[in-house]
Amino acid sequence: MPVILLTGFLGAGKTTLLLRWLEEAPATGLRIGIVMNEFGAESVDGQLVRRPGLAVTQVDGGCVCCAPDDSLERACRAMLREGQCDYLVLETSGLADPDNVIDVLTDTDLLGVVRLKAVVTVVDATWFLRPDGGLGERVLVRRQVQYSDVVALSRCDLLGPGEVEAAEGALRAWNMRAAMVRLPFGLPDLPALLAGPDAHHAEDPRLGPDDAAGPREHLHASYRSLSWRFPVPVPRESFETWLAGLEHQGVVRAKGFVRLRQSPDVVHVFQKTPGHHFIERFPAKPLPDTFGVLIGPCLDERLHRERVRSLWATPALGRGLRMSP
Numbered sequence: 001m002p003v004i005l006l007t008g009f010l011g012a013g014k015t016t017l018l019l020r021w022l023e024e025a026p027a028t029g030l031r032i033g034i035v036m037n038e039f040g041a042e043s044v045d046g047q048l049v050r051r052p053g054l055a056v057t058q059v060d061g062g063c064v065c066c067a068p069d070d071s072l073e074r075a076c077r078a079m080l081r082e083g084q085c086d087y088l089v090l091e092t093s094g095l096a097d098p099d100n101v102i103d104v105l106t107d108t109d110l111l112g113v114v115r116l117k118a119v120v121t122v123v124d125a126t127w128f129l130r131p132d133g134g135l136g137e138r139v140l141v142r143r144q145v146q147y148s149d150v151v152a153l154s155r156c157d158l159l160g161p162g163e164v165e166a167a168e169g170a171l172r173a174w175n176m177r178a179a180m181v182r183l184p185f186g187l188p189d190l191p192a193l194l195a196g197p198d199a200h201h202a203e204d205p206r207l208g209p210d211d212a213a214g215p216r217e218h219l220h221a222s223y224r225s226l227s228w229r230f231p232v233p234v235p236r237e238s239f240e241t242w243l244a245g246l247e248h249q250g251v252v253r254a255k256g257f258v259r260l261r262q263s264p265d266v267v268h269v270f271q272k273t274p275g276h277h278f279i280e281r282f283p284a285k286p287l288p289d290t291f292g293v294l295i296g297p298c299l300d301e302r303l304h305r306e307r308v309r310s311l312w313a314t315p316a317l318g319r320g321l322r323m324s325p
Contacts, residue, residue: 001080002087002194003105003114007144008122009137010094010253010295011273013154013183015045017122018091020187022049028191033085035059035075037093044255045091047288048269055084072104076114087194088114094253095223097140098147102199118193121148122183125167126155127274136222136297137252145174149199154183155276223252224299230290233259234311236279242311243270243277250300256292257282 008014018034025032033055036046046058057075072090079088092101098119105116121144128141145151151171156164168180181188239258246254254272258279259265267282267290282288294304 001076001085001114002117003076004087004089004117004190004193005098005101005105005119005199006089006091006122007096007098007101007119007148008094008152009124009127009141009144011271011276012094012122012124012127013152014091014094014122015048016154017120017152017183017188018049018089021089021190022051022054024187024190028194030086030194031055031084033057033079033088035072035079035088035090037091037096044257044269044293047257051284053084055079055082072101073107073110073113076105076110080113087117095140098144102147116199117196118149118199119147120150120152120188120193121145121178122152122154123167123171124155124273125153125164126158126276128153128167128170129159129163130274142174145171145178148175148178150181150188150193151175151178152181152183152188156182157184222297223295224297224301226294226299226301226304228292228305228308230258230292232312233261233264236260236262238311239270240277240279242307243272243279246272246294250298251294251296251304253295254292257288257290258292259290 006014006018022032034049035057036049037059038045046056050056057079059071059075076088079085090101090105092098098121102116102119104110105114123141123145153164153167153171159167164182171178171180179188239260243254251272252274254277255270257267257269259267260279267287268279269282270279270292271277292308
């Protein structure tokens with residue numbers, strides 16, 4: 001079964017790209033299957049892509065690059081056995097090192113099950129051009145780009161042509177062979193990726209000696225996720241103020257589902273990445289449970305518990321919060 005590996009840092013736009021692929025998938029004449037992995041105990045993106053007739057499975061056990069050795073293999077074999085799809089898109093956690101995932105997908109145990117066709121990496125162009133990004137984050141993004149066959153530069157509509165060209169030039173210095181696609185204007189072509197040659201990254205010439213040398217501590221070793229359930233609807237103004245005010249130094253990613261007091265029968269999806277946030281009505285049924293997730297380096301659990309609790313000033317939420325590695 002052909003596999004497309006979809007990577008990119010937290011909030012880069014991987015799931016947005018995946019949703020566009022889902023719209024285009026029927027035109028390929030092939031049935032798409034989704035394998036998802038999220039950092040943390042709750043799956044927000046899995047809820048966003050689910051729809052009738054779509055084969056979806058979750059890789060649990062933490063970031064897929066360090067999950068139990070057979071978790072990804074079992075997920076791929078299960079999708080093949082169920083026979084509901086013709087190819088897979090594996091969306092990794094934003095903190096996953098692609099090297100480890102590629103090793104699993106190209107291991108001899110899986111050679112008769114899946115064929116890695118392409119690695120597509122999404123890079124937030126606005127984040128990439130910011131001068132205040134953490135060094136560890138940029139090292140991980142560089143590795144994600146270096147292993148890519150296609151680099152999809154997201155949020156190009158928020159930048160001028162010169163800025164987009166500057167970002168592309170810097171990314172080409174990391175990987176001269178990868179094709180470049182500007183989102184939301186373009187879209188990596190599914191039929192071309194599936195019809196192309198298999199990806200071969202075991203000895204990737206694009207990696208310099210510094211990139212391949214020695215064991216590395218994974219970025220997510222210092223990251224934590226904080227998740228909670230919303231027991232009651234919350235005021236929209238207070239919630240949006242809290243969401244917009246989350247500082248990048250402690251919270252790289254926030255996402256989840258919430259009910260607002262102004263419309264308690266409606267579930268809204270919320271997202272926060274550096275420089276961007278939104279709250280939108282969840283478009284499908286059944287409606288998901290309401291919960292939130294924060295991800296960041298060395299999250300201050302007590303601080304964020306108190307701030308979330310203050311949204312409606314009740315101690316009930318404090319009992320529902322939990323830290324997950």
